[in-house]
Amino acid sequence: MTTLLIVESPSKAKTLSKYLGPEYQVLASYGHVRDLRRKDGAVDPEHGFAMAYELIDRNKRHVDAILKAGEAADTVLLATDPDREGEAIAWHLSEILHGNKATADKPMKRVVFHEVTQSAVKHAVENPREVLAPLVNAQQARRALDHLVGFNLSPVLWRKIKPGLSAGRVQSPALRLIVEREEEIERFQSREYWSLHLDSHKADSQKAAQNFSAKLTRWQGAKVEQFSFTDEAGQAAVVAALQGHDAKVIAVEKASKTRRAAPPFTTSTLQQEGVRKLGMTTERTMRTAQGLYEGVDVGEGTVGLISYMRTDSVSLAREAVAEIRAYIEREFDHTPHDKGRYLPDAPNAYRNAAANAQEAHEAIRPTSIRRTPDSVRQYLTPEQFRLYEMIWKRTLASQMSPAQYDTVAADIAVGEGVFRATGQTLVFPGFMAVYLEDEDDKTDEGDARLPTLVEGESLPVDRLYGEQHFTQPPPRYTEASLVKALEEFGIGRPSTYASIVKTLQDREYVVLEKKRFTPTGIGQLVCGFLVHYARQYVDYDFTAKLEAELDGISKGEVDWIPVMEQFWSTFKSTVDGLGEVLPGIPLPDPCPKCGKAVHLRASSRGLFCGCTGYPECDYTKPWGRDENEPANRPLGEEPDSGLQVYLCKGPYGHYVQLGETPPAPPKEPGAKPKAEKGNRADLPKPKRASWPKEKPLEDATLDDAVYLLSLPRVIGVHPDGKPVELGSGKFGPYVKHNGIFKSLAKTDSIFELELGRALELLSAPKAGGGSSGKVLGEHPKDGKPITLGSGKFGPYVKWGELYASIPKDEDPETIDLDAAIDLIAAKVAKQLGDKTGGVVVDPAKMPIGGKARRTGGGGGRPAEPD
Known part of the structure; x- marks a missing residue:
């Protein structure tokens, strides 16, 4: 009796073949095998949202192999990934097999495992189930919604803004997050404020004097707020009033506090920490995790090192928790001093606070905590090792005792002011002995230690001073903080976050500059159009509500057809109404020439403001360009030469320049241009470099300008030993190696390009021409x-x-x-x-360069054409 078992990836197929033995044939589907037809009408709202599927060309040969193997098998097991996408792939495979005469009557079951280990796979095979219709319906509804939005809203953008643009059900609200953050930054008005501080110390006969600082918290009986002192004169008056007074401790508060470990990884938190701790993109993090899940040969055979990486659960299986607790007891609680300190009395449990979280699967964890990072390091790539180590440590730490701190706060009176000094001391590391979570935009100043202060004692006043501050705009999103925001707003699912980020970059709606997202002009225009004319479909609450309904479908609580009908009825009327709107988006100020409305529009040269009275009125103005903007804006002096660096405006865009432009010599009367001596062309030209179009002019700094002027520069060495250069030329920024030039993608930042990305660009196939490959x-x-x-x-x-x-x-x-x-x-x-x-x-x-061996008679299946 033979069984055909179908998985998604070929690497997983190889691993499972070793686990299951010769009575099983394991084949890979290579992901999805069918998809909606790539044309309008693939989803038919008039007939119950019927969907027209077609085989994916790339996978036709894999489907043929599956059908052929299915004919010879007694049973078929569908072992695709344990999520909605995997359930849908299993359903599509079953439909294809049932639609084939030779396999239509074969027994067919679904098997699910969340880790690629021999025990998990065998347990799944022994406990098959049916394909779950609610999960399939949820995936189909999601796919249908995406299709309807894309095929109906994108053509509107082509007509009203620019050909080739796209809108997406999840992509567009994500873009709105980035654009609205940029608008917040542009509106932001910085405010000055001052904080006042006391420096003191305490001498000890046994120890050297310990210095510390305190901050003014009360002045003349009132609480000091952020903007209590808004200029230098105000703070100076307070400092002067405090001078000459003694300092006295009037209160000391001591307390203990604990810090609990972060829960084990979900897909979202794994992506966030991959960006923060490892510097990997969300896409690379998921691709690397996929490899760890599918299996690595670690000497004793191929084994999956982590559980399934697409999950929003923070819970762990009982067996995994038991193994982790045993490891903690053995490795951390083995000394008499530490006995019972690192291992809590009961397992730590966590709840997921994310919007629309599902608890069906486990969190991401090592398949065995005993498989330490060091024990498998030799079998992993550097990226795989770093990611596995992070997952292993976070999982282990999640079941360890909290860290413990002693905290102290002392109030110190000086004249009419009260200063507060705070400090904390780590007395027991607990989980922090293994792992500490990273954060974006940290505001804490770290731990500070205070000397032992006693209420009533006097202290010396070493220094009284004010510190000037300016409020800062909200930070632009990093990949990590964007993923966190998507999760908090309920936009998309954890498995889609990486693709959302990539799509926004691929569409050139955003650029990643200094590891933070900035919207491009076209990204802002697309977002503005959708917010103005189709606001509901980029509304965060609407998007989250729709995600919640899709989750309800997957749980069998909601029927998918009514959800689709409700969405389509309002969406279609919105799209139909967009046919009459004028191209672009309206701006608040009327045309200065004729008084009609002005719209922001797109052209091949960028964004521009154009009068809606065209062609009768021909008023236009480049977007973002101030007509009173000076031709040359000084940015500062270049450190080496001492020459002034300017941001200049030219006929083809902005550029930076080192030094002054030499004046043209006076023209000799009667001299022909060609005969002129000493004209400007003969004088040394100042060095110039183009300013990147995607980088806002208001963000121009001296450091950026000096960097651009330093190009071309060597950024590393190619594996062949020759240098790799980064430069900027007539056709934009490029990388160069051994005489080969490759342009940077529009999503690459010339300020941040690293050697790894440069090598990727150099190795990519060249469009329209030959390439070494x-x-x-x-x-x-x-x-x-x-x-x-x-x-x-x-x-x-x-x-x-x-x-x-x-x-x-x-x-x-x-x-x-x-x-x-x-x-x-x-x-x-x-x-x-x-x-x-x-x-x-x-x-x-197949042979290598030899003759073919026949594997069948003359009636074999025809070979697929190339």
């Missing part, structure tokens, strides 16, 4: 490299002397090693099938 990995047959390139006939993968074209509907950027091997196998099968009379050649048995 990006190495994807080694072929398992002979260890020779497989490369991704582009040539006269389009993108391809290459192995030795064999070239396999990448299908036109496939993005070359999505081709990984496994996909490349499949393309090569299909090409070999086609070529050898032609030579053997159309007989299929099994790619697994």
